Amino acid sequence: MKRNEEKKRRDIVSESYLQTIGRRFMHHHLAVVSLVVVALLAGAALLAPVIAPYNPDDIVGPFSGAPSGEFWLGTDQIGRDVLSRLLYAMRISLLVGVMATLISTVIGVVLGLIAGYFGGVADMAIMRFTDMVMSFPYILLVLVAAAVFKPGLWNIILILGFVDWPGIARLVRGNVLNLRETNFVKGNIVAGMPLRHILFSEILPNTVAPILVYATSVLALSMLDEAALSFLGLGVQPPTASLGNMLNGAQSLTVLTKQPWLWIPAGLLIVILVMAINFIGDALRDALDPGSRR
């Protein structure tokens, strides 16, 4: 028993940073389950062309057919297979979420680095601009932008990407302000290291963990926004299926009351995906927290 404890302690002392994070992450059982769920769903979405039973845009069965052995989740109003459309829709929704997150993270990191490191006028201008973007009620801004630019897959990605960055910019700026006062950064400045090196090789790696955590919540949010926009008809346009526009049909009373297979699976998929991503983000927050004692 005692030897076991000692061995454990020695393991903790000698384990690498990534191992520590992995071990802490494993404490969150829900997050581990979520990771498996997201991996499975993302895998299914990626492999959609291989595993989907039918072409998502082909009319293959009866109109609004109920789930059956042939069509597991039924068929939609014009006879397309719901399961196949669902797989392709997940692809689109994940693509929108991931791309929008990438764009907003890049914008936020660059602006945050500049504002935090250079301070002065640059900081003032960037932070006031951030305030402006944040002062719009978020959904209102997205809706106006979606109505202004022609709705479509890439426009949605760009709009969400350009709206989600202020949080990340603020976070990065705050971290940079702290890091600039640390001795290792001051040392670099004194040593005359090039600015590029200080910003991207010294400061950025030390603020990756909070950015990663924040990005997971942006991912969850942008998937929710895509769903809402597409639901209102301002997002991804049919015939391309997205999880949001598959729910669009439920605005008609017949679909809502008599054909639940047309909208409940898509809605549930959104909930499951977003919830799993949120759980993963939460566990990452704990695992990456340097103050954690586990």
Place this chain on the structure above:
Amino acid sequence: MGKYIVKRILIAIPVLIGITIIDYAIMCMAGSPLEMLQGPRISEAAVEARKIALGLDRPFYIQYFVWLGQLLRGNMGYSIKSWQPVSEMIGSHLGPTLLLMGVSLIVSLLIAVPAGIYSAIHQYSKGDYAVVTFSFLGSSIPGFFLSLLLIYIFTVKLGWLPSSGMTTLGTAGGFGDVARHMVMPVIVLAASMAGSNIRYIRSAVLEILQQDYLRTARAKGIGHFKVIGKHALRNALVPIVTVIGMEIPVLFGGAVIIEQVFSWPGLGLMTMSAITSRDYPVIMGVCLLSAVVVLAANLITDILYALVDPTIQLD
């Protein structure tokens, strides 16, 4: 304190002006609202005449200054679609939205505050896990999907609740009727707010529970109840104030989709129809109003901080 408030307002003014510029620029990229009027029965000359009458032939910055000048004189312009004054339209739709938002905010706080505190005090218990899981569910479920589910269950299957509007058509309405129409939209808005609020309050209270003054309070042996009730909860007021401040802009936007689904006759519904018909003056009016609300909410939050936490110094 007075000095701080003046300073904050002075900072807010350029932000506000910036917002109107961004707003107007996006709007101008959108294309002409006259596109909506065009049809086989309207001649091009008529469209051109209308364009000049509305001042749309002038460059965008002049249009902007004309609009800004009018605004400073208290005139928010007229709707291009219905020719009603924008301020009047906003005024008549504001009531239902404020009612919906206010009730949802109160309901969400009534859920989130006790749940967040309970869950922090009983950290890692079964109850805590249940509360946290529920809160994740609340913030992960899209509002419109929850609305559809509720309509499906309570209107279609059970027939208990009306699914659209604020009053039953053809009746005088009255308190009971409005309340029945409000149940579902309030549940949807409150669930999504409570979701994030619970976790925020929980982590804030957890942090308070680790403070030295609480250890001292416990060490004095004044009893668990007093430690939590007197020493911990008072300090939990700060995060609760933050939560209220954070929710106000969210409420303002979140209501758009929910009002659309439930046909609630508020600002959101009006905004959606203005957006689809490119009714610039109305959209500008709503954006301006919401920006003012958000900036005011931020300011009030900061002032309330100072009131609930004397250690915060404003300067």
